[in-house]
Amino acid sequence: METKSTTNTRKRNNRYIANRNDYKKRKFMLQPGMMGFLCTCNYQERGCVTEAYRLLNLFADEKTASDMNKESVPSTTNVLAKKEVDKLLENCDAEDEDISTALEKEIDELRTESKMPLFSRKFQEVDTGVKNMIFIASTLPNPLELVMKIVTKLDTTKEQCTRYLLRLLPIEVVCKAYMDNIKTKASELFEKYFAQEPKTFSIVFNHRSNNSIKRDEIIEDLAEIILKKNPGNKADLKNPDIAVIVEVIRNICLLSIAPKYYKFKKYNLLEICNSTKNKITPKKEIAEPTNEENYEKDSVKISSEKQEEYIDNNDNLDAQIEETELII
Numbered sequence: 001m002e003t004k005s006t007t008n009t010r011k012r013n014n015r016y017i018a019n020r021n022d023y024k025k026r027k028f029m030l031q032p033g034m035m036g037f038l039c040t041c042n043y044q045e046r047g048c049v050t051e052a053y054r055l056l057n058l059f060a061d062e063k064t065a066s067d068m069n070k071e072s073v074p075s076t077t078n079v080l081a082k083k084e085v086d087k088l089l090e091n092c093d094a095e096d097e098d099i100s101t102a103l104e105k106e107i108d109e110l111r112t113e114s115k116m117p118l119f120s121r122k123f124q125e126v127d128t129g130v131k132n133m134i135f136i137a138s139t140l141p142n143p144l145e146l147v148m149k150i151v152t153k154l155d156t157t158k159e160q161c162t163r164y165l166l167r168l169l170p171i172e173v174v175c176k177a178y179m180d181n182i183k184t185k186a187s188e189l190f191e192k193y194f195a196q197e198p199k200t201f202s203i204v205f206n207h208r209s210n211n212s213i214k215r216d217e218i219i220e221d222l223a224e225i226i227l228k229k230n231p232g233n234k235a236d237l238k239n240p241d242i243a244v245i246v247e248v249i250r251n252i253c254l255l256s257i258a259p260k261y262y263k264f265k266k267y268n269l270l271e272i273c274n275s276t277k278n279k280i281t282p283k284k285e286i287a288e289p290t291n292e293e294n295y296e297k298d299s300v301k302i303s304s305e306k307q308e309e310y311i312d313n314n315d316n317l318d319a320q321i322e323e324t325e326l327i328i
Contacts, residue, residue, distance in 0.1 A: 047164035143170035198232025
């Protein structure tokens with residue numbers, strides 16, 4: 001028979017374990033200052049995370065290998081140094097490592113990597129607090145470059161490499177979902193993409209578990225910043241050079257730059273690989289003008305000076321995800 005003291009200790013232990021798990025979740029929550037990749041799925045989050053890790057590591061390693069091959073172009077000095085090293089290795093057979101030593105080194109490296117803190121890992125899942133929305137934090141300096149490499153390869157080969165991972169967006173700015181903070185961070189980001197030469201652009205706004213950010217307000221403010229960076233910038237509904245994706249999740253805002261957004265099917269990896277079917281089916285080609293009519297019906301005029309229309313995009317290529325979009 002259990003005594004009262006043993007039951008109390010068990011309750012305390014269970015409470016401690018629960019609090020410890022909550023602490024871990026809070027520790028790995030999406031926070032301002034991060035960079036990485038926003039992934040969407042359809043009720044298969046664990047499979048989505050696994051596929052995202054595999055895909056990102058695969059293309060990141062290919063990039064690293066190609067860079068190493070470029071840097072390792074043989075020169076006269078390198079050839080001489082290699083010959084000297086080969087001679088030294090031949091004369092030092094006693095110092096060669098056996099297989100067991102090499103395996104121990106690999107195991108130690110894996111252990112040290114597993115003990116690395118969150119922000120020092122190349123790719124790390126971070127909790128967004130919203131179902132079917134996964135954020136992969138990264139230490140890479142340019143997430144857009146890696147995503148463009150992935151979508152370009154898939155658009156060329158049409159080989160489906162994911163089952164649960166739907167969309168993959170490069171996130172360059174993560175900040176608090178306050179208008180002043182968003183405008184400050186967006187101005188710094190737009191300086192890189194819109195200040196040098198005139199470009200066509202569109203703005204897509206999505207919000208989840210947040211109603212404080214007003215759609216029209218953020219569209220007006222971001223469009224004004226882009227036009228100030230370069231007066232030659234213009235809005236293009238059908239085929240913009242760059243789409244600015246604004247994702248507001250709870251109290252966090254994520255800013256993404258997406259070139260050729262509609263050509264690459266809103267960065268939906270499954271739609272990119274299945275785009276050949278859309279070309280064969282005549283019904284979808286006939287239905288395309290109706291989408292343009294929907295754009296015109298939901299258009300919102302910002303000002304008479306700009307003479308631009310900011311239009312709600314009700315066309316959603318991701319049938320699995322419900323989202324509200326506004327396109328300039």
